[in-house]
Amino acid sequence: MTDALLVLVETINDYLPILDGCGLGRIVAPTPASRAEAIQLHGERIRAVLTRGPLGLYAEEIEALPNLQIICVIGAGYEHVDLQAARKRGITVTNGAGVNASAVADHAMALLLALVRNIPNADAGVRRGEWSKVMRPSLAGKRLGILGLGAVGLAIAKRAALGFDMTVSYHNRQPRSDVSYSYSASALALAGASDFLVLATPGGAATAQLIDKAVLQALGCEGFLVNIGRGSVVATADLIEALQQRQIAGAALDVFDDEPSVPDELKALSNVVLTPHVAGLSPESTRATVQMVADNLAAFYAGKPVLTPVPMSG
Structure with missing residues (x-):
């Protein structure tokens, strides 16, 4: 029987032919039921797995x-891949960090604009025959804080600073020596120095619920939050309370704790913009991410170093 690549990702079907050169047959299993069935029926054949962080x-x-x-993980995050189990077996893990940065950054700015300028509510009002003119802030001259200045964070910073004349600061595990943006020593300090706070950090234990009640209070009643990182970075109960009590002005979210489930409390709020984890989806970025998987597989099976290895130390 043919050795197989198990594909768990649900959004790349049009680009799967890019993977044909890796010499593996494909088993596509994008649902929990088909995934379990594929592993049970074809476990012996599966040599490679293509997945996403969530x-x-x-x-x-x-x-x-x-x-x-x-x-092979599409995208930067690999938070639900058991690296310890992979390491014990000597299994290589790769990701696609930075490949879809442009699409994610575009979506982050679109969410920020929609939220701050109240576009969804204005659109809904016009469709209802209303003509309500509400004063909303502009972006120019505002302070943008970015949590996580990797490829996505850098792309957001560039758009904000050069396109919207915003002042950019950031928090990372370590300061970057290759940027002129201001460094904040913690998420709390970053929130206090920001009018708008964008979360662009990966998920995982190191960033779990990093944005909590204290950080939201520091962001303040005129502050806006955008999350295109991972839902786990935010303490969701604290965010809902802050939004309900107008402790922050609003939030735009593309990621959630238990996707595709979204808390009803968030859906009920008028100061929230919600999208279904689509920030990284564009024809260009999807093609590029699948090509990165193909390149990693080609290198691996040619006995060469993979292009984007996930660190396996620890």
Whole structure:
């Protein structure tokens, strides 16, 4: 039987032919049921897995794939891939950090504009026959804080500083020596120095609920939050309370704790803009991310170093 690549990602079907050169047959299993069935029926054949950070690959699944050699993650985050289980088996893990940065940055700015300028509510009002003119802030001259200045954060910073004349500051695990943006020593300090706070950091234990009640209070009643990173970065209950009590002015969210489930409390709020984790989706970025997977697989099976290895130390 043909060795196989198990594809768990649900949004790349049109680009799967890019992977044909890797020499593996494809098993496409984008739902929990089809995923479990594929692992049960074809576990012996599966040599590679293609997944996303929120979809992950868990220890019990890795154990059920005795011939698994490589796990390829589309996008930067790999928070639900069990790296310890992969490391014990000597399985290579790669990601696609930075490949879809332009699309994500575009979406972050679109969310920020829609939120601050109240576009969804204005549109809905006109459709209802209303003609309500509400004064809203502009972006020019405002302070933008970015949590996570990787490829996506840098792309957002460039758009904000050069396109909207905003002052940019950021918080990272370490300051960057290659940028002129102001560094904040913590998420709390960043929020206090920001009118708009954009979350562009990966998920995982290191960033879990980093944005909590204290950070939201520091952002303040005129501050806006945009999250295109991971839902886990925000303490959702604290965010809902802050929005309900107008402790912050509003939030725009593309990511959530338990996708595709979104809390009803968020849906009920007029000061929230919601999108279904689509920031990284564009024809250009999707093609590029799948091509990165193909390039990593080609390098791996040619006995060469993969292009974007996930650190496996620890």
